[in-house]
Amino acid sequence: MTTHTDDRTPTDHTGHATVGYAPEHTPRLAWAEQAPEVFKAMIRLDAAARKGLDPKLLELVKVRASQINHCALCVDMHSKDALAAGESVERIVQLSAWEESEHFYTERELAALALTEAVTVLTDGFVPDAVYERAAAHFEDAELAQLIAAITVINAWNRFGVTCRLVPGHYQPGHK
Amino acid sequence: MTARTRLLDKSVAQAMSTLSAAAKRGLGDPALAELVVIRASQLNHCAFCLDMHLRIAREHGVPERQLDLLAAWEEAEGVYDERERAALALTEAMTVLTGGTSQAVGSGGGFVPDEVYETAAKHFDDTELAHLIGLVVAINNWNRVMVSRRIPPGGYTP
Numbered sequence: 001m002t003t004h005t006d007d008r009t010p011t012d013h014t015g016h017a018t019v020g021y022a023p024e025h026t027p028r029l030a031w032a033e034q035a036p037e038v039f040k041a042m043i044r045l046d047a048a049a050r051k052g053l054d055p056k057l058l059e060l061v062k063v064r065a066s067q068i069n070h071c072a073l074c075v076d077m078h079s080k081d082a083l084a085a086g087e088s089v090e091r092i093v094q095l096s097a098w099e100e101s102e103h104f105y106t107e108r109e110l111a112a113l114a115l116t117e118a119v120t121v122l123t124d125g126f127v128p129d130a131v132y133e134r135a136a137a138h139f140e141d142a143e144l145a146q147l148i149a150a151i152t153v154i155n156a157w158n159r160f161g162v163t164c165r166l167v168p169g170h171y172q173p174g175h176k
Numbered sequence: 177m178t179a180r181t182r183l184l185d186k187s188v189a190q191a192m193s194t195l196s197a198a199a200k201r202g203l204g205d206p207a208l209a210e211l212v213v214i215r216a217s218q219l220n221h222c223a224f225c226l227d228m229h230l231r232i233a234r235e236h237g238v239p240e241r242q243l244d245l246l247a248a249w250e251e252a253e254g255v256y257d258e259r260e261r262a263a264l265a266l267t268e269a270m271t272v273l274t275g276g277t278s279q280a281v282g283s284g285g286g287f288v289p290d291e292v293y294e295t296a297a298k299h300f301d302d303t304e305l306a307h308l309i310g311l312v313v314a315i316n317n318w319n320r321v322m323v324s325r326r327i328p329p330g331g332y333t334p
Contacts, residue, residue, distance in 0.1 A: 034306030
């Protein structure tokens, strides 16, 4: 197998060869075009929920929720946004196993990640007191309310992304 | 039961309300909207949302039998029409995104299966479907902020 590529070799936007890769799927529905008022409200909600939160922490939360909800577009977008915000590759990679790699994160980040999991997986049952109290120990009231809002909002984007099967791979940070 | 906190930024709450209203308006079927919203609230165990939306559903004249059997709608033949069943199946799939490990081997949730999506797409045109999806997202939002803050039921008065 050769790693040599020329102009005719299909590549992704970083220049890596994609020969033999499965074809890209098409989205099911252009929901934002079909429901522009809903989309506008989502944009406003997203902006409102990120106020007062540290951008690096926010991206960790967004990547982790997107992993749990299996939102390919959102994982693509927020991993790239995390990198653009100065996050390390290592900490992004370890997110899917963060409970076993606690020494990569601060206590505050761990508390936020635990809350993210609990608020994201509601169908298995509630947000445990221990998880809530751990978060409350690291975030003052107004900040905690924003963190809950931010977790809620990424869950919202995840639902649009997964249901409409939006396509990952084309996002570039700073070109929103 | 007392709330853990009642704090929620005003602009967050306003955007959430706008989102819900826009989705509901675009769907254009208030009775169906309540069935969808109640089913999602059951799955997410949101006491406040159940209390509120069961009251609203009754105001809208949603039949008691449809409300009584909603938690077992798949087994309740003859109670919901095909369009309602398609919307409820989509609601479940969208609400339980975290289950399973992959579409190939997963069970009990994870992704929105083609069959579920396509059945919904048969009963709703693209615009209706986009708003139905918006509505499921919107109630999932409310479920999350209410359950996380443990807002007790009963606070809503019609």
